[in-house]
């Protein structure tokens with residue numbers, strides 16, 4: 001692993017909101033006096049009524065509670081919009097860049113966004129949506145996705161955004177789990193020149209689960225069937241609505257959104273975030289991690305987070321934090337390689353982007369195409385680069401730093417999770433010397449610790465272990481929707497008194513953290529979380545499949561790929577056609593992000609005598625690390641391993 005050190009550039013140390021000493025002092029205060037620290041930080045939010053308690057949290061089993069800023073009243077959409085109207089109403093909030101560079105782009109000021117959000121909020125009310133109701137959002141990367149989320153927040157409805165790449169089945173499951181009665185979607189999405197049949201997917205989902213209302217945005221303008229009495233056009237729904245909608249007074253701990261994410265069981269978890277702590281946490285982290293402050297001429301830096309709103313990065317760092325901070329940002333509908341591999345860098349030049357935040361998987365894919373696609377663009381506006389979603393390998397880090405950022409831009413490698421709401425371990429550009437591949441140091445209020453995965457004891461100093469977090473932070477998830485017990489069991493039961501992240505981690509002698517990847521049954525495919533059990537349950541639903549076991553495998557571009565071992569029913573021919581069919585089957589059941597990279601037909605899986613699949617062996621075979629499979633003597637039938645090794649697809 002590279003241990004090369006990239007010191008903070010002098011200009012950054014001088015101009016940034018925080019330098020090394022500033023970070024150290026603030027971090028120390030946040031740990032020594034959390035109440036005082038957060039009371040002060042919370043002032044970045046406009047409260048309708050002040051909170052009475054800052055922190056009321058305990059991870060203890062018999063006294064489990066996570067509550068922040070109790071008694072405080074606020075509305076997060078008012079923080080993202082209304083409070084900017086006095087002095088920033090004409091400031092551009094969103095610069096929207098379409099999939100097709102020849103299609104018209106859009107620019108929305110804070111005033112425009114406020115108007116659109118109010119109109120939709122009124123439309124939702126007119127459709128009977130009330131405070132606390134769940135609203136499913138299944139939209140492409142268009143400003144209306146942000147508008148929809150903020151409109152829900154404005155009236156106190158709880159949004160559940162479902163990534164527009166998910167299948168009808170996955171969508172139906174999520175609608176059903178949170179019992180939403182309304183879906184907001186579009187006729188079609190566009191990605192890399194390809195159409196995504198969103199409305200048709202919603203129709204298919206609604207064959208399985210009923211809702212009262214579907215609001216359909218005309219995005220590509222194609223004709224889609226509208227079901228009388230259920231479906232209504234977006235334009236029609238908002239046209240007569242007033243442009244003012246008073247924001248609902250929300251309690252700090254009122255739910256803001258549900259976002260489904262993969263865990264180690266077959267069923268995705270509805271991660272629930274609440275209002276006050278999330279608003280403080282996301283806006284604070286966004287400000288410091290991206291050093292978001294006016295430029296020397298007083299104008300807004302242009303910020304671009306390339307994540308989709310369907311993931312948590314899009315929730316926190318496209319929608320909520322930048323808007324709360326009054327930022328100007330690019331929102332991009334497309335993909336990095338369409339129409340060609342220069343697309344990201346052309347968009348950066350077009351909007352003179354200062355700050356760019358993307359996932360390593362995209363960088364690795366672009367890196368492979370050669371430097372020429374990058375170097376033919378200017379990128380002079382770039383000052384800061386960010387990375388998120390998976391470990392960034394030192395090679396990709398170096399390319400990002402040297403070729404994209406021409407050695408002048410620090411890289412903030414932000415480690416966090418859907419559950420954490422915002423960045424937890426991350427460099428700050430003016431404060432942290434960088435080590436390629438290390439997420440470096442904790443954010444304010446975050447107390448990372450390493451535990452021995454077997455013994456459960458804390459490990460000090462330079463060491464590796466399971467990453468846990470001692471104590472709570474304001475942006476922490478509050479529950480698994482509808483299953484509070486599962487929340488406790490998943491995150492707080494393994495290592496009592498700590499939040500368990502599911503990640504493995506190394507801490508070096510300088511106290512830098514190096515995330516090594518998931519140590520549970522979650523894999524990270526192109527920065528997207530996927531439960532191996534989810535893919536397994538999709539596979540076994542196929543009529544010819546008896547059993548399946550899925551593990552991660554190293555993948556040059558995706559970080560991790562999906563390796564599936566499949567046992568078919570007796571008498572089935574394990575043909576190439578069946579292999580292809582199973583790949584399509586999983587794509588249909590979950591979505592293209594779950595496409596298996598390798599399917600190996602296996603007459604038997606390695607099981608212990610008690611019937612437990614020994615995944616360790618399957619992982620080693622998938623990684624092609626077959627020299628040392630470890631102890632196989634406890635297997636019920638050790639000969640299955642020989643068969644797996646002999647028939648490993650090349």
Ligand code: WTA
Nearest residue numbers: 388389390391413414415416417418515529
């Ligand atoms: C991984 C995405 C290394 C990690 C914000 C975590 C990372 C999971 C990094 C959460 C990073 C995210 N370095 N690993 N900078 N960022 N991860 O919920 O395994 O989609 O547990 O949240 O992604 O993925 P999620």
